[in-house]
Amino acid sequence: MGQTMGQITEQMTEKIDLKGRDFLKLLDFTPEEIAYLVDLAADLKDKKKKGIPVDHFRGKNVALIFEKTSTRTRCAFEVAAHDLGMGCTYLDSSGSQIGKKESIADTARVLAGMFEGIEYRGYGQEIVEELAKYSKVPVWNGLTNEFHPTQMLADLLTIKEHFGHLEGIRLTYMGDARYNMGNSLMVVCAKMGMHFTACTTAKYFPDQALTGQCRELAAQTGGSITLTEDVQAGTKDADVIYTDVWVSMGEPDEVWEERIRELSPYQVNRAVMDNAGQNAIFMHCLPAFHDLKTKIGAQMGQRFGITEMEVTDEVFESAQSLVFEEAENRMHTIKAVMAATL
Secondary structure (H helix, E strand, C coil): CCCCHHHHHHHHCCCCCCCCCCECCHHHCCHHHHHHHHHHHHHHHHHHHCCCCCCCCCCCEEEEEECCCCCHHHHHHHHHHHHCCCEEEEEECCCCCECCCECHHHHHHHHHCCCCEEEEECCCHHHHHHHHHHCCCCEEEEECCCCCHHHHHHHHHHHHHHHCCCCCCEEEEECCCCCHHHHHHHHHHHHCCCEEEEECCHHHCCCHHHHHHHHHHHHHHCCEEEEECCHHHHHCCCCEEEECCCCCCCCCCCHHHHHHHHHHHHCECHHHHHHHCCCCEEEECCCCCCCCCCHHHHHHHHHHCCCCCCECHHHHCCCCECHHHHHHHHHHHHHHHHHHHC
């Protein structure tokens, strides 16, 4: 199998150079590069906790393009940029002409003349890829329909902080695994020698071609990819139980009924966590519908007579839940991506 991830981590620090690189999807990065970013994030986090400034990027500025809104991603990029000594400009869908009055290629070239880096959070992966093609400065993917690479680094840091290692970790994703979260978790597990299971009805399995690609990667790293509809088998002895909202941003309201009906058997509840074992942790990229304290949650509760969706409040608020540590780690890992590529 070659080197273990631990051996790779020990040898990589001096030879990793990501300056000028785009951060679009983790398929573009080697296991050594991913491990380097996680370790850099851990170091930056430690320095922040100790009050040691790392503001080496004074005078630089970054542009944050948000065609889809976000609490965690926006705050993570803005705080990380500030900590590094940089200024940042936030452009939402009403504050940018990207793709409307100005082409993506032209937008990239305009912003690259004013900023040292560009973040994009929005729709198709092809948009962030085109931005990167025409930009002379690094472009970072804050989320597309297909991939969510900054979330993956935060998840890896959280898992490593808790278990002390990544290699061999068994991660089960429950729910709709067809889009950015299912895709990205499958990719990162394959890259890092981890065992990924998508536990859901077959309709919601990840893309077949990407699954095949990840199985080839996992064969090289000692990881594995499993797709199952069996909750008992899919969650047995898992180290990490992971889920996400059943309806993504931008999807029409009419899909709620279908998703609730088809994905309710894959809700993360106490029985699932007990089957995984007392050492298992629960993770969620947030926001989560674990109660009725949101506008949408209240509407769905009224329409369908439910009080929770993808995860029960009992699990969400349990000692096994690391969702808020995971959310904080978005900032530290995004800081690492910017510091490493600028």
